[in-house]
Amino acid sequence: MKLTFGAVLATTTAISGAAFAASHSDTMTIGITQNNVGVDSYQTTYEQAFIAAAEANDMVETVVLDAGGDVARQIAQMEDLIQQEVDAIIIWPTNGEAVIPAVRKASQAGIPVIVTNSNIAEQGFDFVASFSGPDNITQGSRSAEIMCDRFKDLGIDGEARVVQISGQPGYTTAIERAQGFEERLPEVCPDVTLVETQPGDWNREKSQQVMEAFLVKYDDIDGVYSGDDNMGVGALNAAKAAGRAGDITFVGATNFAVGYEAMAAGDYWGSIYQSPVDDAEAALQTAIDVLNGEEVPFLNYFDTPKITQDNMDEFTKPVF
Amino acid sequence: MNKETLIKQGGIWVFILVELAFFSIAGEFLSVTDVAFMDYGNMLLLLKQSAPIGIIALGMTIVMINGNIDLSVGATFALAAIVLLDSMTWPFMQALGDWAIPLAWLFALLTGTVLGAINGLIVWKTGVDAFIVTLGAMLGYRGLVFMYNGEQPTSHLNWTLVDFAEAQFLGLHTATWFLLGAALVLWLVMTRTVHGRNAYAIGNNREAAVNAGIRVGPHFLWNFMLIGFLAALSAVVFYSESGSVNPNDGMLYELWAITAVVLGGTKLTGGYGSIISTLGGVIAIQLLRKGLGHIGADTETVNLVIGLILIAVLFLDRQLNRRGKEELKT
Numbered sequence: 001m002k003l004t005f006g007a008v009l010a011t012t013t014a015i016s017g018a019a020f021a022a023s024h025s026d027t028m029t030i031g032i033t034q035n036n037v038g039v040d041s042y043q044t045t046y047e048q049a050f051i052a053a054a055e056a057n058d059m060v061e062t063v064v065l066d067a068g069g070d071v072a073r074q075i076a077q078m079e080d081l082i083q084q085e086v087d088a089i090i091i092w093p094t095n096g097e098a099v100i101p102a103v104r105k106a107s108q109a110g111i112p113v114i115v116t117n118s119n120i121a122e123q124g125f126d127f128v129a130s131f132s133g134p135d136n137i138t139q140g141s142r143s144a145e146i147m148c149d150r151f152k153d154l155g156i157d158g159e160a161r162v163v164q165i166s167g168q169p170g171y172t173t174a175i176e177r178a179q180g181f182e183e184r185l186p187e188v189c190p191d192v193t194l195v196e197t198q199p200g201d202w203n204r205e206k207s208q209q210v211m212e213a214f215l216v217k218y219d220d221i222d223g224v225y226s227g228d229d230n231m232g233v234g235a236l237n238a239a240k241a242a243g244r245a246g247d248i249t250f251v252g253a254t255n256f257a258v259g260y261e262a263m264a265a266g267d268y269w270g271s272i273y274q275s276p277v278d279d280a281e282a283a284l285q286t287a288i289d290v291l292n293g294e295e296v297p298f299l300n301y302f303d304t305p306k307i308t309q310d311n312m313d314e315f316t317k318p319v320f
Numbered sequence: 321m322n323k324e325t326l327i328k329q330g331g332i333w334v335f336i337l338v339e340l341a342f343f344s345i346a347g348e349f350l351s352v353t354d355v356a357f358m359d360y361g362n363m364l365l366l367l368k369q370s371a372p373i374g375i376i377a378l379g380m381t382i383v384m385i386n387g388n389i390d391l392s393v394g395a396t397f398a399l400a401a402i403v404l405l406d407s408m409t410w411p412f413m414q415a416l417g418d419w420a421i422p423l424a425w426l427f428a429l430l431t432g433t434v435l436g437a438i439n440g441l442i443v444w445k446t447g448v449d450a451f452i453v454t455l456g457a458m459l460g461y462r463g464l465v466f467m468y469n470g471e472q473p474t475s476h477l478n479w480t481l482v483d484f485a486e487a488q489f490l491g492l493h494t495a496t497w498f499l500l501g502a503a504l505v506l507w508l509v510m511t512r513t514v515h516g517r518n519a520y521a522i523g524n525n526r527e528a529a530v531n532a533g534i535r536v537g538p539h540f541l542w543n544f545m546l547i548g549f550l551a552a553l554s555a556v557v558f559y560s561e562s563g564s565v566n567p568n569d570g571m572l573y574e575l576w577a578i579t580a581v582v583l584g585g586t587k588l589t590g591g592y593g594s595i596i597s598t599l600g601g602v603i604a605i606q607l608l609r610k611g612l613g614h615i616g617a618d619t620e621t622v623n624l625v626i627g628l629i630l631i632a633v634l635f636l637d638r639q640l641n642r643r644g645k646e647e648l649k650t
Contacts (some may be wrong), residue, residue: 097564
């Protein structure tokens with residue numbers, strides 16, 4: 001057995017020594033359990049930004065955990081954080097409903113819970129101190145403004161026709177991004193008509209097919225609004241294949257690297273910039289504010305600015 | 321020989337003690353919390369958190385003692401969970417009020433047993449290796465999970481059920497009782513019944529077992545039904561407390577269960593193994609996950625460490641066996 005012990009000891013000490021060098025003192029301890037860090041670069045960047053922000057703050061000690069997408073592991077991590085008597089817990093839910101009982105447990109133990117990035121289901125709101133994340137309705141309504149401003153510049157705001165490719169049905173994110181756009185567009189551009197909405201399921205190939213059908217059905221399309229740039233680029237590809245991309249303004253509700261590249265190439269007009277760094281810093285700040293007893297709104301959104309071909313050089317290319 | 325058995329069966333418990341000592345000492349220096357790692361409450365949580373994979377691993381032990389393997393348990397786990405939660409929303413079930421809960425459990429356990437029986441029947445009647453049969457089942461059952469509700473989670477939050485699952489009786493959590501209860505029953509089956517002795521006999525030498533008049537096919541069928549039932553039981557215990565299933569839940573559970581079984585010293589080739597040692601293997605894995613979190617190490621390093629230990633265990637096992645054979649020669 002000696003060999004076994006040696007391996008464990010060597011590995012664990014090496015890793016833990018490197019990962020954690022903070023000292024004990026009268027600071028606030030904040031635990032975070034993330035969804036699935038390795039799965040995409042948004043989450044990877046989020047974790048790095050979170051650790052960097054926590055290290056920059058002398059008052060904060062953190063326990064950074066990752067559920068690896070496994071609900072059981074996330075619930076176990078919630079229990080562990082409660083057991084360790086941390087001062088606050090930040091959770092990026094693996095499943096917006098499955099974690100509710102674990103969140104209730106933390107709230108019963110007197111530990112404030114901050115939900116980050118994607119909110120938990122409404123049944124759990126009573127047990128949550130605050131939600132920190134992007135406001136999908138604002139992202140949708142800002143997309144409407146980008147679209148409208150572009151039509152005004154082109155002088156077609158009196159008669160333009162728009163189609164919408166929405167995210168996966170049933171997802172709050174998809175519903176809210178569509179809602180924000182549909183409510184804001186008539187306010188800023190009353191003469192622009194939204195002719196049809198079809199789901200693209202967050203999938204590029206699916207939205208390309210949806211766009212192909214739109215192009216056959218409608219001779220006159222001036223704008224395409226999509227739930228994110230991934231779907232927007234799918235629509236762009238369809239329009240390019242039909243030779244009609246030049247007549248159409250493409251706007252997405254969240255900027256992806258593919259959208260940023262298409263903007264740089266002049267094919268894609270604009271989107272909404274959602275930064276994982278802002279997301280992580282906002283979550284940590286919300287937790288600190290809650291612990292300091294400050295008034296924090298239940299839905300505590302971080303800012304997601306507009307990005308278009310005109311101002312894109314102010315932003316770095318999204319990592320996702 | 322006696323000494324070797326002691327080393328083999330006791331090894332995992334020594335390892336657990338070392339883990340406890342290491343994380344307790346390291347935790348004093350590295351952890352941000354003032355609560356000791358060996359805190360009573362934390363040890364109770366350890367047992368509770370071992371339950372989802374633990375209950376499955378107990379069944380896997382018997383299947384592996386048989387010389388078989390079951391890769392479909394993760395998918396069975398997810399499908400049973402969906403049946404558990406979805407059945408509670410059916411109109412006639414809702415009319416029953418909280419009496420729907422035991423019925424929903426029954427449906428879920430039945431689902432697991434039937435899925436296990438399908439595996440067992442195919443292995444029995446076609447003679448195809450269990451690895452291949454259950455590999456197919458793993459994909460097929462997972463397909464059913466996705467057909468049920470697409471990519472969406474299936475949810476039904478019932479607070480009565482949550483309160484039951486979170487309850488602590490004599491200090492132990494509900495999930496712990498199920499884990500220990502299942503372990504006790506299976507230990508009795510493996511050590512005190514004909515079925516248990518046959519399981520070892522078949523794993524040791526299948527041909528000899530057939531010649532001795534053991535009906536190997538039906539024996540396999542029973543064991544696959546048993547592991548299907550246990551995978552569903554694990555889902556029942558876990559999802560009573562969480563109320564929502566993602567379609568990819570339970571993925572890789574088969575590998576974690578097999579890892580726990582192998583850590584516990586059960587032979588991949590069959591014929592040797594013990595329920596109690598598997599329990600040790602499960603606790604060792606959960607202890608590692610908990611401990612690394614406790615001292616602030618990256619959670620993902622757990623996989624690396626467990627991988628290293630697994631190789632070390634197999635190496636050690638081989639060394640011991642080789643020495644045993646050499647002793648026989650002299």
